[in-house]
Amino acid sequence: MATRDEATAGEIGLRARELADRLARGERRAIAQAISRVEDDTPVGRALLDLVFPRTGGAYRLGVTGPPGSGKSTLVHGLARRLRDGGRRVGVLAIDPTSPFTGGAILGDRVRMTSAAGDEGFFVRSMASRGSTGGVSAATYEASEILEAAGFDWILIETVGVGQAELEVVELTDCVLLVLVPESGDAVQVMKAGIMEIADLFVINKFDREGGDRLQRDLMLAMELSDWRRPGGWTPPVVPAVALREEGLDEILARAEEHRAWLLGDRERLREARAAKLRKRMEVLLNRTLIERTWRGSALRARLDQDLARIAAHELSPYQWVEDALSL
Amino acid sequence: MEEKIRVMVAKPGLDGHDRGAKVVATAFRDAGFEVIYTGLHQTPEMIVDAAIQEDVDILSISVLSGAHMTIFPRLLALLKERGAEEIHVIGGGIIPREDARQLIAQGVGAIFGPGTPTGEAVAYIRDWHAGRKTG
């Protein structure tokens, strides 16, 4: 919640430690507040992430992505319930887009996740993308670390409904599940969108509708023809499902477990997969911090205001302006 | 990073449609709030547990069924029980003036009757949030 974390370093550390203790006890309100601190990037949030970091890294992160309305939330809810039945503690992060015009957002994924009420082993948090364009928000991974510190061992991340985009979810998760529907068209259209390469597992949802088996055939053929096979020989399975009726969910989980076993089966492979992802994440973190620090307290905005009219009038080159502005 | 005002829009009970709630949700989004929308037919227990997970600042409830004198006190009691009484409850719907007065005395922040321009609720939330930050 939005109470400012303006305090001395000592106080910040104290508050972070208190929050970490309550997290470790699985207190729901503390988990929620911790995610807010991290999402708002407050000093307490940052201190908290440092504190819990040694305790993270063991949870399994499953990303669920796909076009708008394909049934991601329905599927996530069904999978979460099955995992709960199997005794897992499940955390869900569901991202919906922030309006670029108003900065507001309507986060509606929760409508499909009703059984999160009253079950201490099931936690659902909606997050707004807040300006990120990769299908997740800047703090999604950090929020998943909070969930992990609170004892959730499976973390499901539902992205914004995307058609074509750079999908950051790959860097945040161990396994990416791409949800398609019969209406997604033939595999060529899916290939064009460029999201096919990121999937570790395809789900053709709404298989109760016309055209599912054709898409399934096309996908399998497309995979044979091309080498989307992951290094080390993982061929993404294609699983039909009717999420609305909870059909196909056991098979999806079985395939996800297989993928996990495949990753874990070869320590070198898992280490490499995670190291490559970590490296990308570190670069993202570094970029973000560089950008913030460059803008903060600098005269760049004022200078831009001052020169914009001349750039617009083509009296000043925009490229030269940037060079000059940053070389000061 | 800038703090966002988070609002949960919920509609308890079994009465029909959620058009009103959607209008309110849209107005809040356009005001720059992050709005968590939970859909129809929520029990007070479900609403409070969701509000806690979402760490909202404001819980906005619309009640058309006439059950407001049981629903609002129940929500307030549950929030208290869960140590989340900082979550500020506001409401809308068909609520007689005298009932509204009683509910506000019990801790509901504000009640907006039918036909109230959504801008009023937006202004109320902004004021409340600004007041809490300095307070």
Ligand SMILES: Nc1nc2c(ncn2[C@@H]2O[C@H](COP(=O)(O)OP(=O)(O)OP(=O)(O)O)[C@@H](O)[C@H]2O)c(=O)[nH]1
């Ligand atoms: N016919 C059919 N409808 C389904 C199935 N699964 C989900 N739906 C419906 O599809 C609609 C969208 O479902 P969601 O789960 O909200 O989809 P989503 O991908 O999360 O949507 P966004 O988050 O908005 O991108 C809802 O009306 C669901 O009831 C299915 O297997 N068959």
Ligand SMILES: [Mg+2]
């Ligand atoms: Mg969804």
